[in-house]
Amino acid sequence: MSTTEVRVERIGSTLLITLDRPQARNAVNAAVATGLAAALDELESDPALRAGVLTGAEGTFSAGMDLKAALRGESPEIPGRGFGGLTETELTKPLIAAVEGFAMGGGFELALACDLIVAAEDARFGLPEVKRGLVAAGGGVIRLPQRIPHHLAMELLLTGEPVTGRRAGELGLANRVTASGETAAVALQLAEQLALNAPLALAAVKTIVRAAHGVPEPTAFAAQREHLTQLMASADVREGMTAFAERRAPQWTGA
Structure with a gap:
């Protein structure tokens, strides 16, 4: 707009x-x-x-x-x-x-x-x-x-x-x-x-960086695990791994 x-x-x-x-x-x-x-x-x-x-x-x-x-x-x-x-x-x-x-x-x-x-x-x-x-x-x-x-x-x-x-x-x-x-x-x-990179992964990087700032490392890793669990369940993670194995460019869906 x-x-x-x-x-x-x-x-x-x-x-x-x-x-x-x-x-x-x-x-x-x-x-x-x-x-x-x-x-x-x-x-x-x-x-x-x-x-x-x-x-x-x-x-x-x-x-x-x-x-x-x-x-x-x-x-x-x-x-x-x-x-x-x-x-x-x-x-x-x-x-x-x-x-x-x-x-x-x-x-x-x-x-x-x-x-x-x-x-x-x-x-x-x-x-x-x-x-x-x-x-x-x-x-x-x-x-x-x-x-x-x-x-x-x-x-x-x-x-x-x-x-x-x-x-x-x-x-x-x-x-x-x-x-x-x-x-x-x-x-x-x-x-x-x-x-070219997975949109969910980019969003996760930004979220984890914000959560990790100024906190003890154990707290940062705990927050990262929470986001990583959600990310690993996404279709984009499977697509990224499959595309690597098949030697092709991944087709991200953001899901």
Whole structure:
């Protein structure tokens, strides 16, 4: 479901989601949050879609929260789903951020909420909230220290200074670093690669990773066993084993 502020395009089994407010550097207001939440619902509900790619229009990912809209009383959050309708949403399908230009504040947090990040080498990632008397409450202060070494995360959070896409790759924040203008194409290639794998297995990986974070290993293994029991009973597991034995590509049904 495309809206004025968020466009969607089906490319094979991938849903390309584009934040489309270039006049405001794709800053997130209430309409963008609503549109993005609807796009994510479309991704989740359609079994023909295997992965999503999130990007921004006209060479900018997102400048974050629309401060002018916020001053007018608009909320960039969706209750229960977080900033932009994404940062607190637990998707079962993989979501890849394709970052060109600025990913600042909430824009950076949208990227952090994705499973993979493709960054243009000249992109700019930053959490400047402290410069405005705020904190990166859309997941920045929570997720960034989980993704890169503590002191490097604290430098970004406490100074508010940005890093380039190239530096993001060096820090391990970006899975791929591309020339400017190529992130969407590379992200779509990654999505195609993910789509070759069993959808139930991809969903299980995401669920187990979330359940294992910050808990003792025995607790994590107990949670994994529960999900693995369900997975092993699926038709896709049998199909995967049969296809391997028959030396053919598996035909996943998601059941």
